[in-house]
Amino acid sequence: MSRCxxxxxxxxxxxxxxxRKWRSG
Structure with a gap:
């Protein structure tokens, strides 16, 4: 889960x- x-x-x-943020997090 990412805060972005x-x-x-x-x-x-x-x-x-x-x-980077949606697939990794």
Whole structure:
């Protein structure tokens, strides 16, 4: 679980952060 995916859950995050924080966390 990452703290970056909390506030960014509603908004579409960049592909760079999606692979590092969303897939790793």
């Amino acid at each position: 995916s909390c506030p960014r859950r509603a908004l579409p995050p960049p592909p760079a952060l999606r692979r």
